[in-house]
Structure formats: C-alpha cells, structure tokens
Amino acid sequence: MKSYSIRVNSIDRENEFKRLALETGGDLEEAHTLIRFSNDLGRGKIRTWHLDAGLYMRVWDLYLLKPIEFIKEALPVYVTNNGYSLLCIHTHESVELRHINQHQQFNKVRERRFAMVPDSATAGFQLNPALPVQLIDFSISGYWLKQQPGYLGIARYFNDDAMEVNGMPVLVEPFHLKTNTLTSKLIERVDDPRADATAVFSLGTDLIKDFMSFTSSSTEKASGNIELYYEKVKKAEAILLDHLQKMPPRMSMIAKMVALSESTLKRYFKLIYGKSVYEYYLNKKMDMARTIMLQKPYSVNEIAELMGYEKVSHFIEIFKKHHGCSPGSIKKKQLENASFSH
Numbered sequence: 001m002k003s004y005s006i007r008v009n010s011i012d013r014e015n016e017f018k019r020l021a022l023e024t025g026g027d028l029e030e031a032h033t034l035i036r037f038s039n040d041l042g043r044g045k046i047r048t049w050h051l052d053a054g055l056y057m058r059v060w061d062l063y064l065l066k067p068i069e070f071i072k073e074a075l076p077v078y079v080t081n082n083g084y085s086l087l088c089i090h091t092h093e094s095v096e097l098r099h100i101n102q103h104q105q106f107n108k109v110r111e112r113r114f115a116m117v118p119d120s121a122t123a124g125f126q127l128n129p130a131l132p133v134q135l136i137d138f139s140i141s142g143y144w145l146k147q148q149p150g151y152l153g154i155a156r157y158f159n160d161d162a163m164e165v166n167g168m169p170v171l172v173e174p175f176h177l178k179t180n181t182l183t184s185k186l187i188e189r190v191d192d193p194r195a196d197a198t199a200v201f202s203l204g205t206d207l208i209k210d211f212m213s214f215t216s217s218s219t220e221k222a223s224g225n226i227e228l229y230y231e232k233v234k235k236a237e238a239i240l241l242d243h244l245q246k247m248p249p250r251m252s253m254i255a256k257m258v259a260l261s262e263s264t265l266k267r268y269f270k271l272i273y274g275k276s277v278y279e280y281y282l283n284k285k286m287d288m289a290r291t292i293m294l295q296k297p298y299s300v301n302e303i304a305e306l307m308g309y310e311k312v313s314h315f316i317e318i319f320k321k322h323h324g325c326s327p328g329s330i331k332k333k334q335l336e337n338a339s340f341s342h
Helices: 014-024 142-146 151-159 179-189 197-217 221-241 251-257 262-273 277-295 300-306 312-323 327-341
Strands: 004-008 027-029 034-039 042-052 055-064 068-072 084-089 095-100 113-118 123-127 132-140 171-174
Touching: 004 014, 014 027, 014 034, 014 042, 042 197, 055 179, 055 197, 084 123, 084 197, 132 142, 132 179, 132 197, 142 151, 151 171, 151 197, 151 262, 179 197, 221 251, 221 262, 221 277, 251 262, 262 277, 277 300, 277 312, 277 327, 300 312, 300 327, 312 327
Parallel strands: 004 068
Antiparallel strands: 027 034, 034 042, 042 055, 055 132, 068 123, 084 113, 084 132, 095 123, 113 171
C-alpha cells in the first residue's frame, strides 16, 4: 500500500497550515484554523491554536484509509531559536516514531508517550490506517520554554550529552496517569469551534508541564518543589530586572523580600533559569546595554553611566566578555552602516 508523505517544518505559520490542507486534500475552515477532510486518504480533522507568544499547538483526530509518513523537517540553524517540537502520542498503536535524522527504524513509542525533538533535527512518524490516529503536537520557542518550571531538566538532557539514544537527539517519556485525561479533553476540543481560548491554553500548558515535571524530577531531587517556590523566584527575577540600570539589592535582601532563605532562593533560581542569580542578572544587564546602544545615539561612556558603572573600563570588560566584542566596535559598525545607507 502506498504511503503518502507529508512534510512540515513549522506549525507557527499560516502558510504551513494551508500547505498541510493541500497535501491532505482537506478544506480550510474557521479562519484557517481547522482542516477537515473526507476523501480517499481517510477522514478527520486537524485544528491549530496560537496559545501564547512562542507557543503553538495542533490537535490531530483522524481515521486513515492509507498510511501517511509524517515528517517534521529540521529548521535551518539560523531560525531555530533553540526551539523544540513536542509530540503527545495518544494512540501508540497507530503512530510510530520511525526515524530521527538519518537513523532509521527507531521506534521507542510503544505506549502513550511524549516525544521531544529539537527544531534542528528531523523526525519521521508513520501514521497507520484502519485505526484512530490521535496526537497533539506543540511548537515551543526556546524563550517560552525557559520561563517554565522544569526547563533545566530539558536543558541538561539536550546540552549535557544525556540525549544519546543510539546517538539520536530525542527525549521520549511515558505519559503520567493524568496525561490521558488532558489529551482526551484537548482532542475533544477539535470538534468545538467555540472552545474557550483560556481553557484550551490551560489544558495545553498543563500537558507541557506534565511532561516537564517528569523530566525535571529525574535530574534533581529538589526539583519536586519547583512549583512550590516558582512564584517567589519569579518575584526575585522581577526585582533583578527592575535594577538593571542600578545596583541590585543584596542577595539577603532579595531573599527577605520574597520570603525565602538565601540558600533556597539561590538553589531554585538556578533550577528554574539554569543560571546563578548573578550570572542571570549580568546577562540581562548586558543585553539591555547592547539594545540601548543599537537604539540610542549614546556614546560608550554615556551607556556605561546609564547602566550604573562608575568605571567605563569595568563596563567595557564585562560587555566584551558577554558579547564577544567591545561596545566601541559595535558603535563603529553602527556608524559605518549609517554612513553607507546615506
């Protein structure tokens, strides 16, 4: 039996959803958020939602008459933004993970599972006929993911060479007990054009958090309490961001302001953001300095003063260490580009 091939490289663009409709022979409905098809390929629906900045979701509810090879293509390195695709396989009998990059016949999905693949990798799935095909896939930007409790577990998996499963960058984890309920509720929403956006967002993010909590718990014993301290750590982050152009309060003072001990704040801040408090603060401070430099006609001395540095040399040293080039070289290039454009 011929296997049709559907290739997608992004779910966060309307033109990709239109192309998916074209390849399945489906009809676009409801402001291009729903594909409905009933033809010799099979019947079913695929609905897409833009849940949040940097977070997109598709829900597949199909019954196929012919097999389909579904390929999530790798994005070019310059547009990946350290993002991921997360697939929630609700019907493991009809959805097989066949290959990651050049590795063929890989199938670790023999029960209801999550499969997370970086945007920089290609993943191939086989959707089998004569069985219900139900799956949910997310496109998650690196920025959105970093804001979530449990991110560190994923970062460690992909960055510390722990992802070696026959040399393939893929993280496959089983569903929790409550995951089946979440996925079932989301799949029901594919039939409801009036589905409440807030409820869909809540279900989608709960599903991602369910996956992340499993991953996180295996990397650090303390991560089981992330949810308990998450809001307080976010408050500490807000205090730091409010002091990017001045000296931040002492760590003991910040800890007191958010009602945590200093050691607890340091430990959970690093668990959630993957960096120490000081490293995180300095990164944000230098990013702001660069943004101001590119947007405002200030001299290096003025920017150093604006960012709260008494010694310009100290500012230049830290800036260069963070960005790999001096602020003077950026200003010089900026002036050259301005002269060229005129």
